[in-house]
Amino acid sequence: MGRKSELFFERTPYEGLLILVLSVIRPSGSSRSRSTSRSSISGGGNSSTCSNSSSCSIVEVVVVVVVALLVIVVVVVGLEVVVVVVVVVVVVVVVVVVVVVVVVVVVIVVVVVEVEVLVLVVVVVVVVVVVVVVVVVVVTVVLVVVVVLAAKIELIAL
Structure with a gap:
């Protein structure tokens, strides 16, 4: 070793x-x-x-x-760019998956339960807005932490 x-x-x-x-x-x-x-x-x-x-x-x-x-x-x-690209790709994939799941749930609820479509549209819009805001906040915090850590790693490497 x-x-x-x-x-x-x-x-x-x-x-x-x-x-x-x-x-x-x-x-x-x-x-x-x-x-x-x-x-x-x-x-x-x-x-x-x-x-x-x-x-x-x-x-x-x-x-x-x-x-x-x-x-x-x-x-x-550069390490920062690679990490930022990876984080952005992960966030985009998560947002797409959440939107697809919400749309599938809405379609199932409309078909099976026959709830008023307007109520479901309002609920879906609220859920998507909340998810997007949370994802943006989390990504911003993660990017700041990653860039600071990457700068420290490069300083240590020098």
């Missing part, structure tokens, strides 16, 4: 993170050498990842490629 932590802190944080993930995927007992691992990180291709091993699963290759792409995106764009 001491060797992994030394290896992690000798490099940049993103490169260290990628190496740590690779060491978890393919432990040090594997037949791959450190130079082969470095060539696959720097763009040597997937063939060098699996050439020295008889058992290389698709899952390992996919995980390595996804982690490498994430590290590249974080390095190029």
Whole structure:
């Protein structure tokens, strides 16, 4: 474990993170050498990842490629932008799911219970407005906290 932590802190944080993930995927007992691992990180291709091993699963290759792409995106764009995009996507998905559920419930209630449509429309509008306000407040708080934490992480990394 001491060797992994030394290896992690000798490099940049993103490169260290990628190496740590690779060491978890393919432990040090594997037949791959450190130079082969470095060539696959720097763009040597997937063939060098699996050439020295008889058992290389698709899952390992996919995980390595996804982690490498994430590290590249974080390095190029910045951690704050990636986190903001992820939070916005999650919020949009949550809002869409809530709206779909509300519409389905309204349709079921109108068909089954035959309640006055105007009453249901008012209730749906109130529920959607409340949900949107809550989501906007939560997203604003989360974004502020994430940007502050990301700035602290980058200061620590420097």
